[in-house]
Amino acid sequence: MTDTSVERTDTGTSEKLTPQVRNAVLALIVGGIAAILDSTMVTIALHTLTVSLHSTVGTIQWVTTGYLLAMVVAIPVTGWAESRWGGKRLWTAALVLFVAGSALCALAWNDASLIGFRVLQGFAAGLIFPLMQTLGVRAAGGRTSSRLIATISLPLALGPVLGPVLGGVILNWLSWRWLFLVNVPVIAVGLVLAQRLLPADRPEPGTPRTRLDLTGLLLLAPALTGIVLGLSNLSQDGGVGHPEVLVPLLAGTALLGVFTVRAARPGDRPSVVDVRLLRLRSLGSASAVLFTAGAALYAGMFLLPLYYQQLRGESVLHAGLLLIPQGIGSLAARLTVGTLVTRFGARPVTVASFLVAAAATVPFALAGPHTSQWLLAAALLIRGLGIGTVLIPPMAVAYRDVPPAGIPHATMNTRIAQQVGTSFGIAIVAVALQSLLVHGATSAFQGAFWWATGITVAALVPALALPSAEAEGQAV
Template identity: 50%
Template sequence: MAEDTNDRVDPAVLKTALILVVGALAVVFDTTIVSVALHKLATDLDVPVSTIQWVTTGYMLALGVAVPLSAWALARFGGKQVWMFALAVFLVGSIGASLAWDAGSLIGWRVVQGLGGGLMLPVMTTLVMQAAGGRALGRTITWVALPALLGPILGPLVGGAIITSLSWRFMFWVNVPFCVVGLILAARHLERDTPATTAARPRLDAWGLVLLAPGIAAVILGLSNAGTANGFDHPDVVTPLAVGVAFLVAFTVHALHRRDPLVDIRLLATRSVGSSFSVLFLSGCALFGAMLLLPLYYQEIRGVSALSAGLMLVPQGVGTMLSRQIAGPLTDRVGARSIAVVGFLVVAASTVPFAFADATSDGWLLALWLLVRGAGLGAVTMPVMTASYVGLDRAQIAHSSVLTRTAQQIGGSFGTAVLAVILEQSISGTGSDAVVSGFHTAFWWATGFSLVATALCVWLPGRTQVRAAAAAVAGAAQPVVARSGRRG
């Protein structure tokens, strides 16, 4: 009976997850909607694509700056306060972006959005996993991952429809209802968890922030420039990458010699966090890199519109949604390792057909492979994210959220940059055959990312470790749960 209890998601934990998911949907939809609108924005605002690209790059840099602050903010102010503050910042940024008067103002408001979103995503994960108290982590993480699963399905469709029929400004008004409802639900139903006035509140690791936030931002900037410069041997790529790596090395030295660092990187020495960090980096490469290639394949090789390309990618999102219903509960039963290995092998196998596809390939057969690929991605995401919290206490969960979110973010930027460079350099001619050959090469590299990640999965926790950790921490957990009734 004890095992059955630990395998069930507490209704209060589920309620907390659903409250937080409402607000998080705004962040995920915003990212995927804007990604299909850059050409339209460049045309309407009369600026080159190289300038409007900062609508995305500025947002990603702001995310990188804000994410490391989440662990300290949670300990200093409490989860409810930080969540509502971050959601309000994202709401203000969304309204500002919808009213932007030129490209510069739009980029500025996107930075504001990124600061709010950078806090929201790790805070959401931390609060839900803390509420779970070490029990049913696999089932719980399926709710945490819900926004990321819905975004790739609905975001391109909504974005394509808005760009086709309405002004681009409505892309940002889509966020407003999610933010407003999310704020109301959080204010009424999230437990107030402000630290006691008698407790010693953590001081901000200012030196850590000065080193880590610019380091992450510089690395992401360098990788973004690599994708647009068609190579890594450019000063605007090498310089930020070198500066970023230097800052991250300096932060590592600083954090190892400080008792309460901004982010406790010592957690990487634990099997659960260290293995998950590595695998999530490569899963970011495989997921986000292919998200660059797939819509481009449909638009450039098959000649469809942005909206049609979004429709053709729906099967991948559907497959992810379906597999999450199985992968989460299975992780609680058999551990993360076996499921992640199978998931990555499925992702690799279902990417291979695109390495042979051309303009005449059967569209229905490719849609079937996308469905299978999505199922593999769902089977990867659930167990690996779950593994990153195995055996951690309440305070460590916030730091693990920062580490795993950073791994995904930098991995996604790295994968996108590498595949963009490979795609461009593989297109050695101007004919259609050269373009198709370039896509084939890039898809082989995407397959390779998945296979390398498969090898790393052997270090993920298995069933024995998951069960032992759940039994060890379940009794000691002090969950932050949702409640009904009046505001706390």
């Protein structure tokens, strides 16, 4: 698109998805779901991998940490790469890279090789996640609706719930190598659909090539890596004062500050991520909400499988199956969120969703090893309704004031905010769980779930800054 005017974003459901948009979204969902499920399936397999590869817990943890770090490094590159080669070509390349990494992971012969191949996978996933959102919005002509966002983000919501179930099934009957081999046929179908259904968007011959902001990338990539690495190490003995926590956190924060000051200066020079767009109320408030939403939602996601496995003694498979009610609630929420946003607006729906998610987490803060499974299943169903709704309104309004040329940068801003928020939330409850274990496992999990509830309630603050229903109905 060459028009640089700001387009109004429809956050309701009055506008149905056209066949072209539905086809593009289908290709994006099928192509991206493997990467989303993979990140959660592998998490529950760490013990199996430790035993099978004759490794240690500290070493095998890098199977997930390396994946996460590579992913946050790739996110800032996405906008530049898309403008240079086109979204469809970049999407195809990312899927090929991911499936190659998956096949190599399945062939890994020791812990070091698996960690290296997971880094390759993580870099590809860092391209895939923001591209799903950007290409979906572009296919809709730069206009977003609750229905569009709910459809695109469906794998992102169901992945953390269905991943443990699928991972448990695989580990129960098959080798751990199938955690990665299962990606191959899914990605193959995704590649075929991408070639047939995604619109061609290759830059026209003679179009000036966007120059990579190498200085910005060399500031932002290690900044995000340091912050996420520091947060990942936060549960180690020594807490925030531990050198492996404090050094990367301080270094990452300092680099992020330098990058932000540099990127926020007026001028037309390219920036790897345009943080100036955060001055727009729609994107700035949505990014803040997505940061807290990532912290709130994944804090609970981190604790729930551990609760069932460590406190209640469930197997990996049974723990995954017990989380199914949350997935059902999340799926049901996506069938109604568009109507709710149309009627009440993004702000009240987001606030209500956080309150529902917080209230449904409280039963786990009061639960013990013998609490009724039916009570917890009901709580998970309600929690699924909350978490299934909370991401849609801010993602739908995020692009409202953004010019078409800024869509990739808006996506990167929201993805970075949510990813860092996710690491923050997991780190907080991991520290709480670790520090409270001296009082017994039951007290530790109860305390950690109270922390998860508190994080969810705190997320209400930025949610109040989202545009009102009246503002959403005005053309900008």
